[in-house]
Amino acid sequence: MQRSEIIVAIIMVILGLMAPWVLPSVWTTVVSIFCYYAILTIGWNIIFGYTGLFSYGHVAFPAIGGYTSALLVEHLGLSPFMGLLAGALGAGTAGVLIGLLILRVHGFYLCLVTWAFAEVVNVILKAEHEITGGTGGFLAPSFVSGPNAELFGYFIGVGLMVFMFIVSAVLYHSRWGLYLFAVRDDIDAAESMGVKTRFWKVFGFALGCAVSGVAGAFYAHYFNLVDPSLGGLDEMGKVCLIVIIGGLGTVFGPILGSFFVVIVAEFLRGWVGGYSLLIFATIMILAVRFVRGGFMQIIQVISPHLRDKYLALIAKNQMEPRKS
């Protein structure tokens, strides 16, 4: 990990510990939603940003993780913490299977196959209502019972988010991460250099899925409910938006994007009322139309002086020796 990433992780821990005492109590829920989306998009960032597989069915994996954990905890009497692990394992196993299947397809077809998988999962969850509770959802037990259950769940969420952030940062700077980038950037060159591209594709896909499975299990035990809307197409749009806004294939991208989409949007909710989605869509359209380069291009438009500083900062960061 680089110094900046360690600093950000420490800042996140401090802010996370302080938040419940400083902010009104409704914000613990908002920050927990933020943690859910941050973990979920870290998973998608590993799949699309690191490995370059455009999975459009990513939201099926938190649903799988959430239902696995909730069902096991409810019926087998597992502790919810083991449930988190079970959710990761369940989603990871599904990820390995789908990852092996999608070795056959590329680009546009990959997008459609994964989307089809997500919809099939969604249909099954809705249809098997004796087991999953159907559209109404399945009630899952919370992490601990008692008056402080919500606060406790909040700390678990922050802890998981920081942990996943560290995992993705370590992966980014490690040899494994380099293999994934090689697969993303030029698969033929990677193959000729002796990288086992098939293995690393499946590995990247399954790892991203397992991370999202943890997100789903956390969601299930924090909100005490999993329902099929967790795996809906709207959620997938949100995941795409978060990663694109924050920066695709970067360590900070998912955190930054979730911050804008969840927390800043929550601040603005009071002013815009029922028009929030319309404004959201308009901003998205304008952003893709005019500033495709993301923040970099905004900086460029606003001030050439700032851009130079920004470039110098990037160059300096890249010249520092790698500590992983």
Next chain:
Amino acid sequence: MLLELIIRGITIGLVYALMGVGLALLNGVMRIINFAHGEFYMIGGYMAYYAMTLMKFPFYLAVPTAIAITFVIGAIVEKLLLSPIHTQDIEKPMDYALIMTFALLIFFRQLAIKIFGPFRHKPPDYIPADVHILGVKISGNEVLAGTVSLLLLLGLAFYIKRSWRGRGWRATTLSRKGANLNGVNIGKESWISCGVACALAGAAGALVAPIFTLSPTIGGSPLVKSYEVMAIGGLGSIGGALVAGLMLGVTETLGAFYISSAYKDGIGFLMMAFFLLFRPQGLFGQK
């Protein structure tokens, strides 16, 4: 019962094929994924509704009105929003187009809720009488929807096969650069084909509006069906889309009746995943 299900499946399958062909055309000429395709279906339905209730048009004027309006909206969307993405040389055009059309989906849906209201509307019946085919009673609306869809599909197939513009589209599907070198004006063909694709979706929406009622969120299911049709039939093949639409319509109707109506939407997805994984060139395509 079986005959009735099959006839109903064929009718709905023709409408699916109409949606799928539009998407295949758009994907061939412009190389983008359009997630807002279902919203044009919704807009087409509403336009037909308002043409019939506010303007007092008969149905044979209302449906063309809906088609014309969706054509114009599609062309404007392409001109203003999509053309910069696929004409400029940027790194990942497909992803940006996907996000753009996804934003358009949310935008049109929310706008429809604000303008048309969240309640269900039902346009007056196009043909109020029932029709008897092979001893099966079918509503006139379904017969009209099936027939007009088939005529539109055949007309489009003929146009693409015979006209110069159709040849240009086919050439662009094969190779953008080659078509451009041979004098195809890609910018112009893009907005025309986008308009045509959206008009086909609008036509489908207008035709089935009296059968399924209208609401701002009806665009989701036809979007999904049109992707399934495109994947099963193969990209850019009209004959494939026609057969795939019929196959999907009949299988789904039969499956919903004999297996379980809860799994109705799953059948199409399983078929799509199967074709994408094991026969990515579609029904009639060659490797």
